[in-house]
Amino acid sequence: MNENTIIKFLFNENIERENQKFFFKYVWKKNFTEVKKAVMYAVIFLTIGFLPLKGFDQNAIPYIFKYIGFLYIGYIFLLIYQYTLSKKKTYKIIEENIKDFKNITDQTVCIILNETSLEIKSTFNTFSSIWEKTSYKFVDDYLIVQMLKGSLNFVFTKTEFDNSDYDILLNYLQNRSKQQK
Numbered sequence: 001m002n003e004n005t006i007i008k009f010l011f012n013e014n015i016e017r018e019n020q021k022f023f024f025k026y027v028w029k030k031n032f033t034e035v036k037k038a039v040m041y042a043v044i045f046l047t048i049g050f051l052p053l054k055g056f057d058q059n060a061i062p063y064i065f066k067y068i069g070f071l072y073i074g075y076i077f078l079l080i081y082q083y084t085l086s087k088k089k090t091y092k093i094i095e096e097n098i099k100d101f102k103n104i105t106d107q108t109v110c111i112i113l114n115e116t117s118l119e120i121k122s123t124f125n126t127f128s129s130i131w132e133k134t135s136y137k138f139v140d141d142y143l144i145v146q147m148l149k150g151s152l153n154f155v156f157t158k159t160e161f162d163n164s165d166y167d168i169l170l171n172y173l174q175n176r177s178k179q180q181k
Contacts, residue, residue: 004114007165011107013098019155020094022142038076045069113172127152131176
């Protein structure tokens, strides 16, 4: 028997804004390791390039190290520029989506759970995925539900749900999908 469990909760703009900003920071946190590596490589190459060793200054090797070090500095600035541009654009989109959602009379978000799939409905969109292509992850107090093998993500916190609805969702996720680490 394919019985549906329906979880409904009202849209809360503050929680949604906080969830989306958290997810943006979570995604970019991975990219900051790239910045750290680039800084480390830039320092190493520039240090080697500017070392005042006798005989080392006579050939092209220090210039190559300096050139590579300056390329890494350029790469660092490119990553920082990309982050600030992306942050500004993402926060603008978050505010536009929240404004659009606030203008609608029905602000209910509905999660439909059954044996074969997970479906998340709002006034604007309906997203559905089978359990085999759904996974979840806990980061701090946030539950990140990844649908369609990570190409679609939803962020939830326990405070969004009434009564034991969060536990019901969590039980379905734990029994039918896989947890990412």
